[in-house]
Amino acid sequence: MSKIAFITGATSGIGEATAIELAKHDYNLIISGRRAGRLVELSKRLTSEYGIKVQTLVFDVRVRESVNDSINALSEEWKKIDVLVNNAGLASGLDPIQDGDVEDWEKMIDTNVKGLLYVSKCVIPLMIERKKGHIVNIGSIAGKEVYANGNVYCASKHAVEALTKSMRIDLLKEGIKVTSISPGLVETEFSQVRFHGDTERAAAVYKGFEPLNAEDIAETIWFVVSRPAHVNINDMIVMPTVQASSVYINK
Ligand code: NDP
Ligand code: 8X3
Numbered sequence: 001m002s003k004i005a006f007i008t009g010a011t012s013g014i015g016e017a018t019a020i021e022l023a024k025h026d027y028n029l030i031i032s033g034r035r036a037g038r039l040v041e042l043s044k045r046l047t048s049e050y051g052i053k054v055q056t057l058v059f060d061v062r063v064r065e066s067v068n069d070s071i072n073a074l075s076e077e078w079k080k081i082d083v084l085v086n087n088a089g090l091a092s093g094l095d096p097i098q099d100g101d102v103e104d105w106e107k108m109i110d111t112n113v114k115g116l117l118y119v120s121k122c123v124i125p126l127m128i129e130r131k132k133g134h135i136v137n138i139g140s141i142a143g144k145e146v147y148a149n150g151n152v153y154c155a156s157k158h159a160v161e162a163l164t165k166s167m168r169i170d171l172l173k174e175g176i177k178v179t180s181i182s183p184g185l186v187e188t189e190f191s192q193v194r195f196h197g198d199t200e201r202a203a204a205v206y207k208g209f210e211p212l213n214a215e216d217i218a219e220t221i222w223f224v225v226s227r228p229a230h231v232n233i234n235d236m237i238v239m240p241t242v243q244a245s246s247v248y249i250n251k
Contacts, residue, residue: 002052005225006030006081008061008119009088011038013188014138017214018085021222023050030078032057032070033088061088061115062107071122080130083225084123086116086160087138091153091194105152112156116163124171131175134225137164138217139182141237147246153194157182168234177232179224184239185249186212208251209242 005022009015011033019031023046031039031046031054039056046054055078059066089112093104116137127133142150143157161180168178191202217238224233242250 002026002028003082004028004030004078004080005083005085006032006123007085007087008032008115010042011035013190014183014186014214014217015085015087016042017218018087018221019046021215021218022083022225023052025222025226026050026052027083028053028055030055030057030074030081032059032061034058034060061119062110064114064118067115067118068122071119079126081123081126081133083134083136084120084127085136085138085221086119088115088119089138089156089160091150091190092196094149094153094194096149097151100152108152108156109159112153113159113163116160120163120167124176127176128171128174133175134177134179135167135171136179136181136221136224137167139164139180141182141184141239141243141246143180143182144237145246150246164235179233180235181217181220181224182235182237183212183217184237184243184246186214186217188214209249210240212238212240 005027007015007019010019010031019029019042023029029046029052031042033039036058039058043054043056046052057070059070061067092107093101137160139160140157142154143161146154164178164180171178187206191205192199195201220236220238227233
């Protein structure tokens, strides 16, 4: 029987690539995001190209009631979630702390930290009921190190790091695996979002070197979730070859 994976932030980048990668391996998928049109398009593609079943959930991870209502409304069959990929997230702005925009700060904390918690709070009891499951949290190199002007984004990803470690301890007795994947620079819509739609500034981030692409991380996620039942990958840092740390990049 096919397994079920729930991927948040599946409308672009890493989440979308992960949906395609897991579909190739016969997972049925719950895909979520705010952009309903993109979810519909992706769902059509996944069902027609890979013959899997897809459930789309349109919600903003920052809106707790909406997260709860969407997940609670899943049928009993779809509630048998084997893998949760907590991927939805963003950076907003890249300013020194003294110049930071409080709205950017709230957006990052509400999405990356509280959103991840709201989704996890709904899915964890479903996994506990079945005494199995695997939660893959998408952290970042920014959750391991801080860099100039990264302040609140880095703090939010450090929080994800702490939550991943805590989940792993708290869910140990429940038979639930918890993995952290921390990518370096991946070329997605991430920088367009960070720079509020400034595509030129976003493209400049990836100029002069070969960054990771979304598929690199999707393949890593597949590797992690396809280990045998007795094996858990706790923590993976995945970087472009030219990147040694947040600041050392061989351009
Ligand atoms: P993208 O901008 O391409 O994708 C982000 C996804 O998150 C979109 O599907 C978006 O969907 C979703 N999302 C954002 N805010 C919300 C929200 N409030 N509610 C629901 N969904 C939301 O970026 P990436 O694929 O690069 O980012 C995916 C994850 O990877 C993030 O957690 C990011 O921090 C992390 N990461 C990215 C790196 C990079 O260099 N790109 C490196 C390290 C980590 P929609 O807008 O439709 O809601
Ligand atoms: C995204 C990668 O280097 O911009 O998490 O923090 S970075």
